[in-house]
Amino acid sequence: MLELQGVYCNIGKHEVLHGVSLEMEQGELVCMLGANGAGKSTLFRTISGLLRPTQGSITFEGEVISRIRPDAIVRKGISLCPEGRKLFPRLSVKKNLMMGAYSRYREKEEVAAALREVYELFPILEERGEQEAGTLSGGEQQMLAIGRALMSQPRLLLLDEPSLGLAPLVVTRIMETIVDINRRGITIMLSEQNASMALSISTRGYVLENGSIVLEGSAEELAGNEEVKKAYIGA
Amino acid sequence: MSFFLNQVVIGIQLGSQYVMVALGLTLIFGILDISHFAHGHLYMLGAYLLYILTALAKVNYWLALPLCMIALALGGVIVERLVYRPLRDQPHINTFIAAIGLFLFLETLVRAVKPRAVSVSKPIDKTLSFAGFTIEVQRLIVIAGAVALVVLLHLFIKRTRMGTAIEAVAQDREGAALVGINVNRISMLTFAIATALAAAAAVLMAPLAFISPEMGSVLILKAFVIVVLGGLGSMQGAIVGGYLLGILEALAIAYVSSAYKDVFAFAVLILILAIRPTGLFKGRD
Numbered sequence: 001m002l003e004l005q006g007v008y009c010n011i012g013k014h015e016v017l018h019g020v021s022l023e024m025e026q027g028e029l030v031c032m033l034g035a036n037g038a039g040k041s042t043l044f045r046t047i048s049g050l051l052r053p054t055q056g057s058i059t060f061e062g063e064v065i066s067r068i069r070p071d072a073i074v075r076k077g078i079s080l081c082p083e084g085r086k087l088f089p090r091l092s093v094k095k096n097l098m099m100g101a102y103s104r105y106r107e108k109e110e111v112a113a114a115l116r117e118v119y120e121l122f123p124i125l126e127e128r129g130e131q132e133a134g135t136l137s138g139g140e141q142q143m144l145a146i147g148r149a150l151m152s153q154p155r156l157l158l159l160d161e162p163s164l165g166l167a168p169l170v171v172t173r174i175m176e177t178i179v180d181i182n183r184r185g186i187t188i189m190l191s192e193q194n195a196s197m198a199l200s201i202s203t204r205g206y207v208l209e210n211g212s213i214v215l216e217g218s219a220e221e222l223a224g225n226e227e228v229k230k231a232y233i234g235a
Numbered sequence: 236m237s238f239f240l241n242q243v244v245i246g247i248q249l250g251s252q253y254v255m256v257a258l259g260l261t262l263i264f265g266i267l268d269i270s271h272f273a274h275g276h277l278y279m280l281g282a283y284l285l286y287i288l289t290a291l292a293k294v295n296y297w298l299a300l301p302l303c304m305i306a307l308a309l310g311g312v313i314v315e316r317l318v319y320r321p322l323r324d325q326p327h328i329n330t331f332i333a334a335i336g337l338f339l340f341l342e343t344l345v346r347a348v349k350p351r352a353v354s355v356s357k358p359i360d361k362t363l364s365f366a367g368f369t370i371e372v373q374r375l376i377v378i379a380g381a382v383a384l385v386v387l388l389h390l391f392i393k394r395t396r397m398g399t400a401i402e403a404v405a406q407d408r409e410g411a412a413l414v415g416i417n418v419n420r421i422s423m424l425t426f427a428i429a430t431a432l433a434a435a436a437a438v439l440m441a442p443l444a445f446i447s448p449e450m451g452s453v454l455i456l457k458a459f460v461i462v463v464l465g466g467l468g469s470m471q472g473a474i475v476g477g478y479l480l481g482i483l484e485a486l487a488i489a490y491v492s493s494a495y496k497d498v499f500a501f502a503v504l505i506l507i508l509a510i511r512p513t514g515l516f517k518g519r520d
Contacts, residue, residue: 050409074415086410088403098396099403103415105396152415 001026001187002047002078002156007056007066009046016042018211019056024156024189029182031198032191033222033232034208040191041083043208044160048080049073060156075103079154083161085145089134093125096133096144100151110153117184118147121177139170146174150181157181159190163197175201195232199223207232237367242489243482248374250481251381255436256454257461257473258388259429265405265468266425267319269330273337274433275455277314281307281434282446283345286353296358300438304431311430312423320419338452345448352447377439384435385474388428392470401425405468453497460504466514475515 002024009017016039024030034040045051047058049070058066065073088096097118101111119126122143128136133144142162149157159178163171171194179201182188192198199205199219207215207228215225222228256278263271281303288299318337322330359372392398404411404421412418444450461480465472480500487499507514 048413050412069417070412071415071417074413080413082409082413086407086413088406088410090406091399091402095399099399099411099416100414102396102400148414 001061002189003059004047005057005059007043007046007053007058009042009051009053011042011051015054016211017046017053020208020211020213021056022206022213022216024187026155027182027185027187028204029179029188029190029202031195031202031205031219032189032208033195033198033205033228034191034193035231036193038208039211040208041160042211044080044082044158044189044191047073047158048078048082050080071103074152074154077153077155078158079149079152079156080158081145081149081160081162083164085141087133087141087145087148090132092130093133093136093144094129096148097125097151100148102152104152111151114151114153118150121150121180122147139166139174142166142170142174143177146177146181150186154186156187156189159188161191161193163192163194171197193232195228196223238489239486241368241370242485244368244370244378245374246482246485247478248377248481249484250478251377252436252440252454253457253461253481254385254474254477255381255432257458257465257477258385258470259432260455260458261462261465261468261470261473262401262405262425262429264462265401266422267330269327270334270459270462271319271429272331272334272455272459273314273318273341273451274429275451275453275458276338276341277307277310277430277451278433278437278454279345279446279448279451280310280341281437282441282450283349283353284434285438285441286355286446289355290353296355296438296442300435303434303438307434308427308431311426311428314430315423315426320422338455342448342451349448352445354445355441357442371443373439373442377443380435380439384432388432389470391428397421397424457497457500460500460507462514463504464507464514466516469514469516472514472516 004020004022006019006021007017008015008019020043032040032043042051046053049068053066057064060076060078065076088099097115101114104111124140125144125147128140133141136144146162162174175197178188178190190198190202199222202219204218205222206213215222215228256274260271260274263274284303284306285299288294288302289296314337318333319330322333357373361372363370363372392401400411400416400421401424403416404418408418457480461473461476465476480503483499484496488496
């Protein structure tokens, strides 16, 4: 479904990704582990078109997407729920969600169905529909960010540290929802600093260090790996 | 008392043009993050285009109004595309310098072609008098035109998908790109709308004043004051601020001296920056 081959990417003059290659199959839930500054967000931003790779290629469903704009990538079926959420703070919750379906506005029924599905996943968003997004709690904002990313009805959902800064109970709730979304048939790549939690819900994982993939394997293999335990689980 | 009310009405008319120009400036601020200092000069071009159309080509004033708006909307798109977009990811100071450069370029260009001020005649050259009021019909046209355009703009921004996209880009540019909004197209649309509004203001105001190459300079400074007064990026702030400044100026002309009318705008700016630098309304964070 998604394939990266030797992707290099710079931020300013600084090279952040040094030849990342990876592959994802339809229906997988893959986690991307790595410390703060390892390049996880840069990788996600590159896949979604916010950054252009300097070398290498990104292929999605057989089509090279490494040279197209982010809004066109959304239309291809990839949606990023970014770090920092990037909501529209002074628009209502509902308008935020409707903007998520910006490029699908002609398919009125599908958009209405997507909205119902998001409300089903996060009932609180329906309750808060007319409230400005900026007035929501951190957990609710994260739910809104995920909901908004789902409104474009993506086939691949990229979740960049959805648990960052949230209370443990909320994190558990969000992780459960991620599993639920994946069961509904959406392929997911999840980046996390909290490795044990991410591995507990993923099928496979990669470890990113200083802009390179240093390890990959099934969730069990990674959870049992001594290096991973030492660096990311703290056991 | 009726003299006072008469001045307030004139103030609302002065404020109407400020509102139209300041609204565009505040919309563009949301998109660019800095002030589009050449905005007043596009207003000036709008007035000259009106002069060319009505005084030279003998086009009807009411036909010239939409023509000027369309032409300047295109002008705004060209400015966004050629001047601002190439500087999008560069430090703000570069955009700022480009804005000043465009400002000087347009003013000098017009001065080179037509150094003397020109004027256009009023479409309805009448003055109404009733109950102690005396007011030129053109002033009422300015007021009505501004109200109509502001209401239309408000409905467009709040009720349409494209309008919401303008707000989305202003509030989070990256978030907007990530939901599938073509940010470049929305920037162009914003410039088109803002510049068309400035052109409308110019066409409505032109019969009441002289058209000169420097007419945009003082206006843009006042529009900037209004945007700061109202809160950077806030539309309601631009509306309230625009009318407030217009009324203040009209009263100052009547009760103090017309020689000092521009002083008041800048006194307001200094006061606002000292007392409430965020402005009257919350614009952006």
